[in-house]
Amino acid sequence: MIITEIETFLVGNPWKNWLFAKVHTDEGMHGIGEGTLNGFAKTVEAAIHEMKHLVIGMSPFDVEAISLSLFRDLYSDGGQIQGSALSAIETACWDIMGKAVNQPVYKLLGGRCHDKLRCYANGWYRGPRTPDNFYEHAKRVVSKGYTALKFDPFGSAWRALSKAEFTLPLEIIAAVRDAVGPDTDLLIEGHNRFSVHTALQFAEAMVPFKPTWFEAPVPPQLLSSMVEVAKRSPVPIACGEDFYCREQFAELLKHDAVHIIQLEPQFLGLSASKQICGMVHAHNGVIAPHSAQGPLCSVVCAHLNIATPNFFLHEIFDDFNEAWEEDVLIPHTKVVQGYLNVSDRPGFGVELNLEEIAKHPYHPGNWLPLFRQGWERREGQST
Structure with missing residues (x-):
């Protein structure tokens, strides 16, 4: 063949x-x-x-x-x-x-290590950037059975903030914690926004809300900055979604500072991804692969995760996309009470629905402008 x-x-x-x-x-x-x-x-x-x-x-x-x-x-x-x-x-x-x-595919990657995958919800907080909006949306997410939620409360922030701008993200985090109770994992997304000092200030300030991780608080290009934040932060740091080769992970892991690794199989392929999972395993770390692209990316990550002993959490956007997007893959993969089962069908177990795909053409305004006000609405941009 x-x-x-x-x-x-x-x-x-x-x-x-x-x-x-x-x-x-x-x-x-x-x-x-x-x-x-x-x-x-x-x-x-x-x-x-x-x-x-x-x-x-x-x-x-x-x-x-x-x-x-x-x-x-x-x-x-x-x-x-x-x-x-x-x-x-x-x-x-x-x-x-x-x-x-x-x-x-998961059997080709080493076989099943987990009965099912615990998922965390992302993309659930569309709408106004207010504590009340985040509170109401978080309530709905946990009612679906999710036990972990990720969100970026920082608006269009970049590097440093005024005192007034510093307060609202913490109010949003507090509102989400109030909505979901003490036992739900809160994952705070940083989107590479901050300087080292601002990241550490936020890490200290969010401690009372007991976040499970603070993700990508500083840009990835200066690895020394990420390592410094990880070693000084009272909240565990998660990162890795920006890396596209094994060597970058090797450089990160040798500092023994970050132990939640969010590799992006979409930049690496499955062969390298499986090897990186082993590298993380050897450093007593866990993996929570980045899965914020399309629905096939989520399926690929699911096969990798189910076959990885040091898997931690699986990212899910699929529950919070447009309704028609359920039909892009056949069959549609469903999260049930916050958990995902991986299909035993051959390959990835799904196919592209070309008829549905043809209904939704490319548009240059379809991107996520993370440093513009209102990006949380995920509505695309006019051009």
């Missing part, structure tokens, strides 16, 4: 255009992958088509060689764009392998 062609499909999700790939083989079997990247959907699509000549003619079973070719052989550092294109192709090959041997 060899790879013969790769197709791509764009979906106009209002707050982030989704990109999917379909890898074809000479035996009529195909696999699907995802390459979504905020603000760069068409760029990644172009990268897939520029890079596909490297893998056409290869066996989809040779995922290590495919990953190496797509990462090394171009001799250019395309960062997350290259990583997203690589992952779309490589994960589709895992789907083909599963179908070919009539097994779910």
Whole structure:
């Protein structure tokens, strides 16, 4: 069996255009992958088509060689764009392998380590950035059975804030804690916003609300800043979603400062992701992969997580998207009382619904502008 062609499909999700790939083989079997990247959907699509000549003619079973070719052989550092294109192709090959041997992908990754996956809700807090709005939305989320919620209370903040701006995020965190009670995990999203000093000030101030982690409080480019915050923060730090190669995780882990690692399989592919999970395991850490792209990304993460002994939490946006988005994949994967079961169908167990995809074309305004007021509404932007 060899790879013969790769197709791509764009979906106009209002707050982030989704990109999917379909890898074809000479035996009529195909696999699907995802390459979504905020603000760069068409760029990644172009990268897939520029890079596909490297893998056409290869066996989809040779995922290590495919990953190496797509990462090394171009001799250019395309960062997350290259990583997203690589992952779309490589994960589709895992789907083909599963179908070919009539097994779910997670069994090819080492087999089941968990009966089901505990999920945390994200994207649930659309609407006004007020404590009351967050309170009401959080109530509804826990009523669905979720025992963990993630949210960014910081608006369009960047680096430093005035005293007045510092107060509202803490009021929002307090409102959510009041809504969900003492036993629900609160995960505070930082979106790479702050300087070291501001991050540490917030970490100290949120301690009374007992957050489970403070995520990506400072930008990832200066690893020394993340390590400093992690070593001084009274709240556990989580990060890793921005990294696109093993070496970046190796640099982070050697400092023994961050022990909640949010690798992004969408930038790495499954082969590298599984290896990074092992690296984290060797450092007594846990993984909570970033899964904030499209619905196939969530399915891919689910297969990785169920096969990883040091899995901690699974991220879910799917419950809080537009209603029609349930039909993009067939069948739709459902969270039940805050937990996700992983399908035993071959491959990833899902297929693209091309008829539904055709109804929702790409739009350049579909991206998440995290440093603009009102981004929390996830409504897309006019152009």
